[in-house]
Amino acid sequence: MNVVKALKDEMRLARALVRKRMFISPKTEEEIVQGFHWLYYDSHLLAKSFFNTFWLGVPTLKCPMDLWVYQHREEDRGGQTHGSRDPGF
Numbered sequence: 001m002n003v004v005k006a007l008k009d010e011m012r013l014a015r016a017l018v019r020k021r022m023f024i025s026p027k028t029e030e031e032i033v034q035g036f037h038w039l040y041y042d043s044h045l046l047a048k049s050f051f052n053t054f055w056l057g058v059p060t061l062k063c064p065m066d067l068w069v070y071q072h073r074e075e076d077r078g079g080q081t082h083g084s085r086d087p088g089f
Contacts, residue, residue: 040063055067
C-alpha cells in the first residue's frame with residue numbers, strides 16, 4: 001500500500017512540475033535567460049567566471065553547460081566523434 005501512495009505522490013509532483021514549466025510566460029523565460037547571460041558572461045568584471053572556469057581540470061573560456069552538451073553528444077555516438085573532424089560539430 002505504501003508503494004502505491006509513494007507512486008501517487010511522485011505523479012502528483014511530476015504533474016505539478018510539468019504544469020509549472022508549461023505555463024511559464026515567454027517574457028519570464030526571456031528574463032531568466034537574460035539574467036543568466038548577465039550573470040555568467042558579465043561577471044568576469046567581478047573575476048567570477050571566465051578566468052576561473054575549468055572543464056575536467058582544463059582552463060576554458062567556454063560556458064561549461066555548452067561543454068556538457070558536447071560531452072553528451074560524444075557519449076550518444078559511442079565515442080565515435082573526433083572533435084572538429086565531426087561533421088555535425
